[in-house]
Amino acid sequence: MITKNLNPNQIITLNDYPVYRDIVLIDYFNKCNRGQDLPFVPVVKKELVIKCFDDLLLKKFQQFESQNPTGEYFMLDGSHRTTALTLAGRKITAIIYKEEKDISEARKLIKTGQILESGTLNHSIKENCKILYKHFK
Numbered sequence: 001m002i003t004k005n006l007n008p009n010q011i012i013t014l015n016d017y018p019v020y021r022d023i024v025l026i027d028y029f030n031k032c033n034r035g036q037d038l039p040f041v042p043v044v045k046k047e048l049v050i051k052c053f054d055d056l057l058l059k060k061f062q063q064f065e066s067q068n069p070t071g072e073y074f075m076l077d078g079s080h081r082t083t084a085l086t087l088a089g090r091k092i093t094a095i096i097y098k099e100e101k102d103i104s105e106a107r108k109l110i111k112t113g114q115i116l117e118s119g120t121l122n123h124s125i126k127e128n129c130k131i132l133y134k135h136f137k
Contacts, residue, residue, distance in 0.1 A: 001095065001096075001101070001102045001105040001106060002095070002096045002098070002102075003040055003093055003094065003095050003096070004093075004094055004096060005091040005092070005093055005094075006043075006072075006073065006091060006092045006093075006094050007070075007091060007092075008082065008085075008086045008092060009068070009070045009071065010070055010071060010072050010073060011041075011043060011071065011072075011073050011074075011075050011082060011092060011094070012046065012064075012068075012071040012073065012074045012075065013075050013079060013082060014075055014079055014135060015135065015136070019079055019080050019083060021080070024080045025080045025083055025084055028080050028081055028083075028084035028085075029084040029087055029088060031084075032084050032085055032087075032088035032090055033088055037093065038081045038084070038085065038093070039078075039081065039113060039114055039115055039116045040093050040094060040095040040106075040109070040114055040115055041075060041077070041078035041081055041082055041092055041093065041094045041095070042075070042076040042077055042078065042094070042095050042097060042106065042115075042118075042120050043073035043074060043075050043076060043094045043095070043096055043097070044073065044074050044076060044096070044097050044098075044125060044128060044129065044132075045072065045073060045074075045096070045098065046071065046072060046073060046074055048098075048125060048129055049074045049129045049132050049133075051129065052126070052129040052130050052132070052133045053133055054133075054137075057133065057136060057137055061136075073094065073096065074129075074132055075094075076097070076118075076120040076128055076132070077116070077118045077119075077120050078092075095109075095115065097125050097128070098125075099125070100124055100125060102125075103120075103121060103123075103124070103125065106121060107121050
């Protein structure tokens, strides 16, 4: 399991804008301004995700990628956290899922608060990639 501090332009985010709950964004932003750490944002390398794309979505992604060449990772969850960290001028601490054991290890971090309990932890990497395909389709 690897964690890494990423710049916002390294993450391909979800289509969750505007964010659903302003109060959550405000709370995270205030924590960022107080120097508090936020839970890790789960991401997957784009090479793993695009394997699940059909030809049409792959073509659209290649157009996106030509305008956003620094995007290395797809975010699985964390729109409020990434937005708050970006607005506060801080890097985003991501947990990178490369193999199944990374998700198993991440589940153990729920009790420490380093990971939020989310649906991404109940799926394999391939299943998460298929969910991203459906999200962007």
